[in-house]
Amino acid sequence: MIREFKKGSLMAIALATSALLVPSMALSEITLRMSTPASATDQRSVALAEVFAPAVSGFATYEPHYNASLIAQGSELESIASGDLEMSITSAQELGQFFPEFTIFATGYVHQSAAHQVAVFNDPLMDPFKAMVEEELGVKLLAVMYLGQRHVNLRQTKDELTVTTPADLAGVNLRMPGTDAWQFLGSALGANPTPMAFTEIYTALQTGSVDGQDNPLPTVVDAKFYEVTNQIVLTSHLVDLNYIAFSKEVWDSLTPDQQTVVTEAAEAAAESARQKQLALETELVSFLTEQGLDVYEPDLNAFRTHVQAQYADSELAQSWPEGVLERINALGN
Ligand code: KDO
Numbered sequence: 435m436i437r438e439f440k441k442g443s444l445m446a447i448a449l450a451t452s453a454l455l456v457p458s459m460a461l462s463e464i465t466l467r468m469s470t471p472a473s474a475t476d477q478r479s480v481a482l483a484e485v486f487a488p489a490v491s492g493f494a495t496y497e498p499h500y501n502a503s504l505i506a507q508g509s510e511l512e513s514i515a516s517g518d519l520e521m522s523i524t525s526a527q528e529l530g531q532f533f534p535e536f537t538i539f540a541t542g543y544v545h546q547s548a549a550h551q552v553a554v555f556n557d558p559l560m561d562p563f564k565a566m567v568e569e570e571l572g573v574k575l576l577a578v579m580y581l582g583q584r585h586v587n588l589r590q591t592k593d594e595l596t597v598t599t600p601a602d603l604a605g606v607n608l609r610m611p612g613t614d615a616w617q618f619l620g621s622a623l624g625a626n627p628t629p630m631a632f633t634e635i636y637t638a639l640q641t642g643s644v645d646g647q648d649n650p651l652p653t654v655v656d657a658k659f660y661e662v663t664n665q666i667v668l669t670s671h672l673v674d675l676n677y678i679a680f681s682k683e684v685w686d687s688l689t690p691d692q693q694t695v696v697t698e699a700a701e702a703a704a705e706s707a708r709q710k711q712l713a714l715e716t717e718l719v720s721f722l723t724e725q726g727l728d729v730y731e732p733d734l735n736a737f738r739t740h741v742q743a744q745y746a747d748s749e750l751a752q753s754w755p756e757g758v759l760e761r762i763n764a765l766g767n
Pocket residue numbers: 470471472473476507523524525611631632648649653675676
C-alpha cells in the first residue's frame with residue numbers, strides 16, 4: 435500500500451515536472467543568434483533587444499552579438515545560408531553581392547524618406563526580390579529598418595576644405611563599406627573610396643589613414659566619430675536602410691502562429707527604431723555643433739545630379755529589372 439502510494443506520487447510528480455519542463459525545453463530549442471557590426475546602443479540593436487526579443491520569448495531565445503564580434507561585417511548572409519547564424523541586420527549593398535538587382539535599393543538619392551522605404555518594402559514590387567533571397571539564399575527579409583540619411587563626415591576643418599560640389603571631394607580618401615555597391619557610391623560622390631570594416635573606422639579617422647567616412651548622424655554620435663572629425667557635409671546622399679534577415683530554415687520550423695509573432699515583432703522593432711532614429715537625426719545637429727564640428731549643407735542639387743548621372747551610365751543600373759525604378763519613384767512624395 436505504502437509502496438503503491440509512493441509509486442503513484444512519484445509518477446504524479448514526474449508528470450507534473452515534465453509538464454513544467456516542456457515550456458523551458460521549448461524555450462531553449464530555438465536560439466536566434468543575431469550578429470551585427472552595430473553597437474548595443476545603436477537604436478536598431480536596442481529595438482531588437484527591447485521589442486523583438488520579449489515578443490518571441492515564448493518559443494525562442496534571442497542572442498545578440500554586437501560590434502561584429504561573432505561574424506565579420508558582410509559575411510552574415512553567408513552564415514545564415516550555411517546555418518551558422520539565425521539573424522542579422524543586412525543591407526541592400528550586401529544583398530547586391532549575391533543579387534545585383536538589389537543595388538537599386540542601395541543607390542544614391544533613390545529612397546526619399548523613412549516612410550518611402552516602408553512603402554517600397556511593403557509594395558508588391560518587392561515580392562520577387564524577397565522570393566529570390568528566400569529561395570536562393572535561404573534568408574527571409576522580415577522588415578525594413580531605417581538607418582538614416584548618410585552624410586559625408588571629414589577630419590579636415592571647414593577652413594581646410596569646404597565642400598560645395600562633388601568636385602570638392604576629388605582626392606578625398608573616404609572610407610566606405612567594403613562591397614562594390616558602396617564603393618561605387620563613394621566614387622559617384624566624387625571621392626576616392628577606401629573599403630574598410632565599420633569597426634575599424636574610429637582608429638582610421640584618429641590616425642588619419644582615411645580623411646573621412648559617411649554615415650547618418652545617429653551613427654556618427656553612437657560610434658563617437660565626432661571625437662576624431664571636424665565637419666559634416668549634409669549631402670543626404672543615401673536614405674539608408676537595413677533589412678531584418680531571418681533564417682528560412684528556422685522560419686520553416688515555426689508554427690504559423692509563431693511565424694506571425696516573429697513578423698509582427700520584427701515590424702514593431704523596426705518601427706520603434708525608426709521613430710528613435712528620426713528623432714535623433716533632428717536633435718543631433720545641435721549636439722554635433724556644440725562638439726565643435728561644422729555641420730552644413732552643400733549644393734544638394736549638384737550632388738544629386740552628379741550621383742544620378744554616374745548611376746544612369748553604370749553596369750549596376752543594367753542589372754535593375756525594367757520599370758522598378760519608376761515604381762519606386764512613384765511611391766515617393
Ligand atoms: C557602415 O559600415 O558604414 C554601415 O553603416 C553600413 C550599414 O549597412 C550597416 O552595416 C552599418 O554599418 C552597421 O550596422 C553599423 O551601424
